[in-house]
Amino acid sequence: MIEADDLHKSFGAVRAVAGVSFVARDGEITGLLGPNGAGKTTTLRMLYTLMTPDRGSVRVDGIDAARDADAVRRRLGVLPDARGLYKRLTARENIEYFARLQGLDAATTAARCERLIAALEMQDIAARRSEGFSQGQRVKTAIARALVHDPRNVILDEPTNGLDVMATRAMRRFLLGLRDEGRCVLFSSHIMQEVAALCDRIVVIAGGRVVAAGTADELRAQTGESNLEDAFVRVIGSDEGLAA
Amino acid sequence: MNAAIVVFLKEVIENLRDRRTVMNALLVGPLLGPLLFAGLTSVMISRELDRGEKPIEVSVVGAENAPNLVEFLKQNGVRPKPPVDDPEARVRAQDEDMVLRIPASYGEAWRAGRTAQVELLYDSSQRDSATPVDRLRGLLQAYSGQNGAMRLMARGLSPAVASPLVVAARDQSTPQSRSALLFAMLPYFLILAAFMGGMYLAIDTTAGERERQSLEPLFVNPVARSRILAGKLAATVAFAMASLTLSLIAFGIAGGYIPTARIGMVLDFGPRFAAIALLVMLPLVLLASCLQTLIAAFAKSYREAQTYLSLLLLVPMLPSAMLAVLPLKAQGWMFAVPLLSQHLIVTRLVRAEAVTAAQLLLCLGCGIAAAAVSAWITARVYRSERLAISG
Numbered sequence: 001m002i003e004a005d006d007l008h009k010s011f012g013a014v015r016a017v018a019g020v021s022f023v024a025r026d027g028e029i030t031g032l033l034g035p036n037g038a039g040k041t042t043t044l045r046m047l048y049t050l051m052t053p054d055r056g057s058v059r060v061d062g063i064d065a066a067r068d069a070d071a072v073r074r075r076l077g078v079l080p081d082a083r084g085l086y087k088r089l090t091a092r093e094n095i096e097y098f099a100r101l102q103g104l105d106a107a108t109t110a111a112r113c114e115r116l117i118a119a120l121e122m123q124d125i126a127a128r129r130s131e132g133f134s135q136g137q138r139v140k141t142a143i144a145r146a147l148v149h150d151p152r153n154v155i156l157d158e159p160t161n162g163l164d165v166m167a168t169r170a171m172r173r174f175l176l177g178l179r180d181e182g183r184c185v186l187f188s189s190h191i192m193q194e195v196a197a198l199c200d201r202i203v204v205i206a207g208g209r210v211v212a213a214g215t216a217d218e219l220r221a222q223t224g225e226s227n228l229e230d231a232f233v234r235v236i237g238s239d240e241g242l243a244a
Numbered sequence: 245m246n247a248a249i250v251v252f253l254k255e256v257i258e259n260l261r262d263r264r265t266v267m268n269a270l271l272v273g274p275l276l277g278p279l280l281f282a283g284l285t286s287v288m289i290s291r292e293l294d295r296g297e298k299p300i301e302v303s304v305v306g307a308e309n310a311p312n313l314v315e316f317l318k319q320n321g322v323r324p325k326p327p328v329d330d331p332e333a334r335v336r337a338q339d340e341d342m343v344l345r346i347p348a349s350y351g352e353a354w355r356a357g358r359t360a361q362v363e364l365l366y367d368s369s370q371r372d373s374a375t376p377v378d379r380l381r382g383l384l385q386a387y388s389g390q391n392g393a394m395r396l397m398a399r400g401l402s403p404a405v406a407s408p409l410v411v412a413a414r415d416q417s418t419p420q421s422r423s424a425l426l427f428a429m430l431p432y433f434l435i436l437a438a439f440m441g442g443m444y445l446a447i448d449t450t451a452g453e454r455e456r457q458s459l460e461p462l463f464v465n466p467v468a469r470s471r472i473l474a475g476k477l478a479a480t481v482a483f484a485m486a487s488l489t490l491s492l493i494a495f496g497i498a499g500g501y502i503p504t505a506r507i508g509m510v511l512d513f514g515p516r517f518a519a520i521a522l523l524v525m526l527p528l529v530l531l532a533s534c535l536q537t538l539i540a541a542f543a544k545s546y547r548e549a550q551t552y553l554s555l556l557l558l559v560p561m562l563p564s565a566m567l568a569v570l571p572l573k574a575q576g577w578m579f580a581v582p583l584l585s586q587h588l589i590v591t592r593l594v595r596a597e598a599v600t601a602a603q604l605l606l607c608l609g610c611g612i613a614a615a616a617v618s619a620w621i622t623a624r625v626y627r628s629e630r631l632a633i634s635g
Contacts, residue, residue: 048464050464050632070467071466078461081460082457082459082460082461083457084453084456084461085456086254086456086458088258097250098461098465101251101462101465101467102465145461146461146464
């Protein structure tokens with residue numbers, strides 16, 4: 001479970017995040033929807049402890065990120081906006097590197113690598129150096145290394161960005177699989193249809209604030225719109241920076 | 245396994261797979277210095293040998309006017325060449341190092357007992373000609389002195405009457421001290437090898453990782469950034485020390501081929517030199533790796549980092565250039581200044597001069613202190629939020 005409570009973050013005069021609170025529960029997919037520049041990435045960066053909030057707090061499985069950042073990181077699997085691989089290492093070596101940094105022993109590392117390589121259908125690229133990988137192959141490798149320590153909570157920043165239709169569909173199936181395993185899945189997107197199709201719970205962010213939150217039905221009821229996409233546009237106030 | 249070791253091993257393996265890094269850090273960097281040094285030393289030694297042995301070739305205009313003089317010169321190692329037209333122009337154009345011109349009036353003046361004149365044409369801005377010009381001038385003066393003495397004796401006077409004072413020059417320089425410039429360059433070659441060896445890793449592990457967008461995922465792991473930095477610094481230091489070791493081995497091999505003994509010069513590139521040089525260079529390598537990583541952390545891109553670090557390569561040249569131009573006597577405090585102290589100690593070692601334990605300890609102590617300060621600053625920069633964010 002991931003709890004964000006009244007998060008604030010400014011860069012100089014720019015207030016990127018100005019009061020974001022929500023809860024992402026276990027066994028659910030929570031979607032962070034907002035136009036480009038709404039503060040999604042900054043919010044996620046505070047959740048996965050890359051940035052310290054100016055105000056507010058982050059709790060993962062009840063652990064305060066300000067108190068014990070390492071314990072929080074051990075409980076999180078993160079696919080950040082930046083998903084660069086080490087191009088002179090093979091896909092498997094990329095995954096193993098992160099497994100060792102998570103402190104896994106050799107036997108566990110080997111077993112987890114096998115399982116993830118099979119689950120993500122990347123047997124054909126596992127022994128290849130990641131230089132020249134397609135966008136889809138890169139994202140698969142990045143997800144495998146993010147999940148190698150079998151975290152209860154998974155944060156993904158725009159996971160389908162740059163993927164083709166087939167890869168996007170596979171990604172969505174994979175996220176649903178993570179949810180069905182009882183994990184807490186939190187992802188950000190500016191694509192309304194994707195959020196509508198996948199999420200159990202939706203948090204709509206605009207201008208660094210949460211403007212609406214709830215299940216799809218709750219959002220429809222709040223806005224009086226029968227179409228979820230119309231509901232999104234209504235709470236945000238415009239469809240600029242969004243994608244259907 | 246400790247996270248710092250995990251990072252260290254990964255950086256080493258990854259960079260060993262990069263052909264450009266391996267070429268520059270483990271081939272060009274370490275070999276450039278020894279090759280240049282061996283080349284320059286050989287040139288210098290052959291010049292030293294020229295000083296006394298090689299016959300002086302000089303074009304003589306009007307040799308027929310003074311057959312005795314020319315005969316004397318031939319007996320003393322001068323090889324007269326046929327006369328040339330317009331000797332002034334030819335000397336200026338550097339076609340001839342020097343030309344000896346004997347005027348037609350020479351014989352008449354000689355027989356009349358007047359001072360006869362010969363002309364020596366040369367270009368003093370040509371350093372290369374200085375040695376043969378001096379030798380020829382010396383021979384001409386010797387001929388003059390010899391004949392003067394004979395004329396005096398023919399008149400029943402002692403030759404000493406005409407020379408109340410004689411200067412006996414006792415040059416205390418040795419081939420060793422005459423090659424001060426060469427020795428001033430040697431430490432720079434070693435330092436260059438170390439700097440170049442670590443440079444590519446310093447860039448790759450910080451600016452490169454950020455540019456390739458892999459720094460943010462790395463920092464999401466439950467590992468303190470200081471550990472990650474420690475692993476990266478260790479890898480940078482390892483490459484720098486490997487480069488330095490290869491360079492020292494190359495110097496050891498090249499040293500065997502330089503015929504220093506023929507001119508009485510001592511060049512000690514033996515195992516003892518290599519061991520102490522490695523020890524003395526260690527704090528400098530630590531310091532350089534921290535500074536390189538620090539600079540790379542501020543750079544926005546790989547290219548920008550490369551530009552800054554190339555400029556940093558010029559810094560170690562300063563003491564070399566300074567000591568080559570200003571022949572300063574080594575003072576105690578100099579052994580406390582990183583870079584300068586390595587410079588002095590390496591120079592002394594290779595000349596087989598004594599280095600005291602106090603000098604060694606001062607160099608190591610101050611070097612490690614400076615490295616610790618820069619490591620601390622780098623660690624602070626590594627903790628900043630902005631470091632991981634690319635673009």
